[in-house]
Amino acid sequence: xxxxxxxxxxxxxxxxxxxxxxxxxxxxxxxxxxxxxxxxxxxxxxxxxxxxxxxxxxxxxxxxxxxxxxxxxxxxxxxxxxxxxxxxxxxxxxxxxxxxxxxxxxxxxxxxxxxxxxxxxxxxxxxxxxxxxxxxxxxxxxxxxxxxxxxxxxxxxxxxxxxxxxxxxxxxxxxxxxxxxxxxxxxxxxxxxxxxxxxxxxxxxxxxxxxxxxxxxxxxxxxxxxxxxxxxxxxxxxxxxxxxxxxxxxxxxxxxxxxxxxxxxxxxxxxxxxxxxxxxxxxxxxxxxxxxxxxxxxxxxxxxxxxxxxxxxxxxxxxxxxxxxxxxxxxxxxxxxxxxxxxxxxxxxxxxxxxxxxxxxxxxxxxxxxxxxxxxxxxxxxxxxxxxxxxxxxxxxxxxxxxxxxxxxxxxxxxxxxxxxxxxxxxxxxxxxxxxxxxxxxxxxxxxxxxxxxxxxxxxxxxxxxxxxxxxxxxxxxxxxxxxxxxxxxx
Amino acid sequence: xxxxxxxxxxxxxxxxxxxxxxxxxxxxxxxxxxxxxxxxxxxxxxxxxxxxxxxxxxxxxxxxxxxxxxxxxxxxxxxxxxxxxxxxxxxxxxxxxxxxxxxxxxxxxxxxxxxxxxxxxxxxxxxxxxxxxxxxxxxxxxxxxxxxxxxxxxxxxxxxxxxxxxxxxxxxxxxxxxxxxxxxxxxxxxxxxxxxxxxxxxxxxxxxxxxxxxxxxxxxxxxxxxxxxxxxxxxxxxxxxxxxxxxxxxxxxxxxxxxxxxxxxxxxxxxxxxxxxxxxxxxxxxxxxxxxxxxxxxxxxxxxxxxxxxxxxxxxxxxxxxxxxxxxxxxxxxxxxxxxxxxxxxxxxxxxxxxxxxxxxxxxxxxxxxxxxxxxxxxxxxxxxxxxxxxxxxxxxxxxxxxxxxxxxxxxxxxxxxxxxxxxxxxxxxxxxxxxxxxxxxxxxxxxxxxxxxxxxxxxxxxxxxxxxxxxxxxxxxxxxxxxxxxxxxx
Numbered sequence: 017x018x019x020x021x022x023x024x025x026x027x028x029x030x031x032x033x034x035x036x037x038x039x040x041x042x043x044x045x046x047x048x049x050x051x052x053x054x055x056x057x058x059x060x061x062x063x064x065x066x067x068x069x070x071x072x073x074x075x076x077x078x079x080x081x082x083x084x085x086x087x088x089x090x091x092x093x094x095x096x097x098x099x100x101x102x103x104x105x106x107x108x109x110x111x112x113x114x115x116x117x118x119x120x121x122x123x124x125x126x127x128x129x130x131x132x133x134x135x136x137x138x139x140x141x142x143x144x145x146x147x148x149x150x151x152x153x154x155x156x157x158x159x160x161x162x163x164x165x166x167x168x169x170x171x172x173x174x175x176x177x178x179x180x181x182x183x184x185x186x187x188x189x190x191x192x193x194x195x196x197x198x199x200x201x202x203x204x205x206x207x208x209x210x211x212x213x214x215x216x217x218x219x220x221x222x223x224x225x226x227x228x229x230x231x232x233x234x235x236x237x238x239x240x241x242x243x244x245x246x247x248x249x250x251x252x253x254x255x256x257x258x259x260x261x262x263x264x265x266x267x268x269x270x271x272x273x274x275x276x277x278x279x280x281x282x283x284x285x286x287x288x289x290x291x292x293x294x295x296x297x298x299x300x301x302x303x304x305x306x307x308x309x310x311x312x313x314x315x316x317x318x319x320x321x322x323x324x325x326x327x328x329x330x331x332x333x334x335x336x337x338x339x340x341x342x343x344x345x346x347x348x349x350x351x352x353x354x355x356x357x358x359x360x361x362x363x364x365x366x367x368x369x370x371x372x373x374x375x376x377x378x379x380x381x382x383x384x385x386x387x388x389x390x391x392x393x394x395x396x397x398x399x400x401x402x403x404x405x406x407x408x409x410x411x412x413x414x415x416x417x418x419x420x421x422x423x424x425x426x427x428x429x430x431x432x433x434x435x436x437x438x439x440x441x442x443x444x445x446x447x448x449x450x451x452x453x454x455x456x457x458x459x460x461x462x463x464x465x466x467x468x469x470x471x472x473x474x475x476x477x478x479x480x481x482x483x484x485x486x487x488x489x490x491x492x493x494x495x496x497x498x499x500x501x502x503x504x505x506x507x
Numbered sequence: 508x509x510x511x512x513x514x515x516x517x518x519x520x521x522x523x524x525x526x527x528x529x530x531x532x533x534x535x536x537x538x539x540x541x542x543x544x545x546x547x548x549x550x551x552x553x554x555x556x557x558x559x560x561x562x563x564x565x566x567x568x569x570x571x572x573x574x575x576x577x578x579x580x581x582x583x584x585x586x587x588x589x590x591x592x593x594x595x596x597x598x599x600x601x602x603x604x605x606x607x608x609x610x611x612x613x614x615x616x617x618x619x620x621x622x623x624x625x626x627x628x629x630x631x632x633x634x635x636x637x638x639x640x641x642x643x644x645x646x647x648x649x650x651x652x653x654x655x656x657x658x659x660x661x662x663x664x665x666x667x668x669x670x671x672x673x674x675x676x677x678x679x680x681x682x683x684x685x686x687x688x689x690x691x692x693x694x695x696x697x698x699x700x701x702x703x704x705x706x707x708x709x710x711x712x713x714x715x716x717x718x719x720x721x722x723x724x725x726x727x728x729x730x731x732x733x734x735x736x737x738x739x740x741x742x743x744x745x746x747x748x749x750x751x752x753x754x755x756x757x758x759x760x761x762x763x764x765x766x767x768x769x770x771x772x773x774x775x776x777x778x779x780x781x782x783x784x785x786x787x788x789x790x791x792x793x794x795x796x797x798x799x800x801x802x803x804x805x806x807x808x809x810x811x812x813x814x815x816x817x818x819x820x821x822x823x824x825x826x827x828x829x830x831x832x833x834x835x836x837x838x839x840x841x842x843x844x845x846x847x848x849x850x851x852x853x854x855x856x857x858x859x860x861x862x863x864x865x866x867x868x869x870x871x872x873x874x875x876x877x878x879x880x881x882x883x884x885x886x887x888x889x890x891x892x893x894x895x896x897x898x899x900x901x902x903x904x905x906x907x908x909x910x911x912x913x914x915x916x917x918x919x920x921x922x923x924x925x926x927x928x929x930x931x932x933x934x935x936x937x938x939x940x941x942x943x944x945x946x947x948x949x950x951x952x953x954x955x956x957x958x959x960x961x962x963x964x965x966x967x968x969x970x971x972x973x974x975x976x977x978x979x980x981x982x983x984x985x986x987x988x989x990x991x992x993x994x995x996x997x998x
């Protein structure tokens with residue numbers, strides 16, 4: 017095989033890069049930190065987007081589109097927000113180029129300087145709340161349940177394909193409510209949607225929790241999150257949903273007349289998931305031979321490969337394969353018949369394994385005689401002889417089984433990597449030797465959180481929702497604590 | 508009615524702005540020249556996008572995503588391209604902000620200046636062809652049939668909602684081919700898709716043609732276009748498909764080994780339509796009371812409004828209306844039951860007329876007794892009494908009729924506004940008094956084209972495809988000509 021992937025055991029990080037590049041998900045670009053999402057990666061993103069979009073719409077949300085640019089002064093309005101966000105971003109200072117005196121080079125026209133610089137949105141709370149001011153007067157204008165699919169830019173210094181890129185694609189929901197309770201309920205509803213999406217579509221088990229004040233979104237009063245575990249034992253934040261209180265309403269002076277005819281500030285949430293999820297999907301399921309994609313999101317669910325000698329066999333197989341292909345497609349299964357003559361079956365097998373296609377069907381002349389077809393599962397590599405007449409229902413069954421078993425496998429791994437620690441030695445040893453989440457007591461202070469991070473590089477990933485009340489002592493300071501929290505090293 | 512629209516006869520331009528704002532399609536934003544696409548406008552765009560996306564995919568195209576930013580030097584590579592494009596665009600010069608000495612203001616960090624400025628893409632030929640260089644080695648890598656849905660920025664001085672905005676949404680296709688013929692065929696295939704989309708979905712009749720060299724896309728060898736006519740007699744370019752020859756392949760050194768094992772430059776096309784189409788849709792069909800949306804694209808196709816006195820009537824009507832709503836939805840019709848008690852039926856009628864919802868159903872207590880429902884067409888304002896049992900098939904029939912009749916009405920108007928002119932006096936008179944397309948002879952020179960533009964503000968919209976060969980004399984210079992071209996004042 018020409019496309020070799022570095023084994024996980026040798027270099028996990030290189031394994032990930034090899035996979036993303038060689039499976040055709042993404043490529044580097046000429047612009048520092050920005051990636052090209054290749055057709056295969058984008059098809060995966062479209063499936064993720066469509067599934068999420070339906071969940072949002074089913075719960076009453078609508079899409080809209082707000083400007084790419086944010087006036088610089090908007091960022092100063094919400095004090096915590098600017099501290100956390102405004103710093104590393106792309107700044108537009110001019111609006112025109114011109115040809116230089118040599119007539120050969122293009123240069124920035126110094127006469128075309130903007131009066132106020134524009135920031136390429138790193139997130140859109142400010143521009144959206146500045147707009148909501150015009151849209152909200154009365155409680156009858158509420159709730160506003162708006163989502164946006166967009167690109168955003170954060171000038172990250174160290175970037176990794178999908179996981180951390182300067183530009184990425186995401187959705188950002190921005191809702192406005194008449195009451196605190198309703199806004200909190202919205203933030204929790206979205207967290208549930210994210211968790212369901214991760215588990216049911218991505219086959220990725222997640223832990224729902226809240227962030228410590230340290231790790232909160234800049235400008236939020238509460239940040240809900242879902243946390244997932246990768247195969248190398250590092251955690252990955254897969255989605256966040258923020259209860260913003262009245263912070264942005266106050267910053268942009270957005271008030272409404274409530275039912276008692278009194279002016280009141282509006283309550284807000286914001287929430288987002290991004291193309292980062294593709295990185296999570298890769299790292300959660302893939303192996304040393306390539307991607308393993310969950311059937312519900314796989315751009316291609318089934319590939320049919322013909323195995324033949326000579327024209328005559330090819331023609332016979334073609335006919336049957338096309339008829340199988342059509343039956344699969346009619347049943348709504350994303351399938352392709354790869355009869356290209358430029359590669360041998362073995363090469364194709366490796367190629368579709370690399371691409372993580374859940375099911376491969378191989379059809380040879382002898383199979384045809386026996387009215388059988390060979391079905392291979394990408395996840396377990398098991399092979400089955402399936403009666404051709406029964407192929408559609410068998411494929412449907414296997415797709416459901418694969419989806420289920422990917423989730424179970426990831427869950428078993430994840431559950432096996434939530435380890436309680438009650439002494440500092442255990443805590444450090446688990447982090448260094450086993451990885452995963454360490455469930456430990458914490459005294460609730462930012463100082464301790466920071467100290468643990470400095471000593472171990474582990475952060476508090478979340479304070480799990482619906483915790484078991486359990487008194488104990490902080491893993492570092494020994495001070496009293498009422499609940500365990502989850503620590504991990506993270507992406 | 509609180510939301511008054513300026514009549515077309517009084518001020519066409521103000522009528523358009525009123526419509527877009529008051530129907531909830533879009534809003535101005537705090538960023539000069541950038542608009543907010545509101546939920547109703549975005550839902551319309553989603554329907555347009557989905558229809559086009561399906562047409563692209565059905566013809567073998569795939570989606571991908573390329574960076575928002577283009578290194579400044581890329582623009583200089585293709586000489587004609589930089590002349591036509593590079594000038595008015597947003598330039599990113601810095602990548603960091605910082606808090607100033609007062610601690611209150613955010614300023615651009617002078618230490619964070621980019622080595623090379625980045626341009627926010629006004630179109631993506633350069634960054635994409637720079638990428639294709641890595642993806643194309645052999646004829647086996649061709650064709651590449653890639654499309655991208657994205658935002659782009661062109662720093663327009665005078666902007667209008669949807670028609671001309673600094674930032675807009677669009678799709679841009681960028682294909683790579685082994686032969687000139689195949690690339691030309693692709694450009695023409697896309698032109699056909701655009702024309703079909705305009706006519707079958709937007710109910711907008713278009714003329715297919717090619718642009719004169721003057722009006723060509725910067726860097727193209729041939730620009731195909733579809734041209735539509737608005738109600739004020741001005742033309743609007745609704746989509747372009749460019750045959751780029753080998754210009755970008757040469758600029759970015761993209762060669763492939765052909766079947767004869769020789770290195771050859773790759774052939775290219777690019778093509779795009781944008782949110783500008785929403786402006787065209789509005790101006791082609793709307794009237795003084797609001798939008799008139801073609802059913803195939805309307806976010807909401809049917810609204811049901813209850814007419815009742817008292818709780819008891821309301822409950823009876825509710826039950827029936829919900830059952831009708833469900834039947835309509837089950838038949839795949841986008842319908843809503845508006846039983847809000849904050850507005851009277853007359854207000855709702857005006858509101859949904861403003862929003863251009865194709866069909867309104869009004870259900871009262873007497874209707875219920877008679878098992879009838881009142882159906883109103885937005886386009887003709889005709890009303891019909893429909894047996895409730897028959898409502899789904901009646902609605903389906905009317906939706907098809909409305910779609911058809913909007914197209915016919917626009918086509919009758921358009922056809923009545925293609926006027927031949929054989930003398931300069933006629934030419935000017937038609938432009939000034941009647942408007943629309945003027946079909947006239949032209950001597951084929953850029954000088955004459957420019958002179959006519961200066962005298963009349965009319966441009967050559969296109970040289971129609973499949974013309975009738977007809978010898979004549981140029982409308983301005985009297986020099987010989989072999990074909991009439993279409994002139995018009997345009998958006």
